[in-house]
Amino acid sequence: MSDSSTPAARRANPGPNPDPNAAEPFGPWGFAFLGIALMFGAGMFMAAGLGATDEGDDGAELVFYMLGLSVTFLGAMFFLIGVIAQGIRIGMRAVAKDGRARLAQ
Known part of the structure; x- marks a missing residue:
């Protein structure tokens, strides 16, 4: 009998797409290339x-x-949506890294 509320069970089955850096099916660059x-x-x-x-x-x-x-x-429009979304993604990643660095101090 496995209980999914235990930490070991969650590590064994993390759920869909546990990797935050996993490839997206149609990310911002997909929009940009579709526009081109x-x-x-x-x-x-x-x-x-x-x-x-x-x-x-x-x-x-x-x-x-x-x-x-x-x-x-x-x-x-598709090209601009893709480029702007990628810029937002990079900016959000930089803010998150900066916040984690400040918390570590």
């Missing part, structure tokens, strides 16, 4: 819009340009 990938995809939409100018179909050109611009905006 979306902006590359937007460039392909814009190139497709340029390719549509030869046929003289202005409607298709406009659709591809608007898709390209909106995906570029979305990519930029």
Whole structure:
């Protein structure tokens, strides 16, 4: 019979993701890289819009340009979210280390 309230039982089964430095499935850098990938995809939409100018179909050109611009905006937002989240994470880690250092004194 094992009691999970004892310290030995908690050490044996610490629960989900006990390591604070474990890899995240989609962390801040994932957002940043997704933003870069979306902006590359937007460039392909814009190139497709340029390719549509030869046929003289202005409607298709406009659709591809608007898709390209909106995906570029979305990519930029994801990139900024990732970079800002990483900055916050680094700042919080520095504050935590500083606090632990002050408590140790």
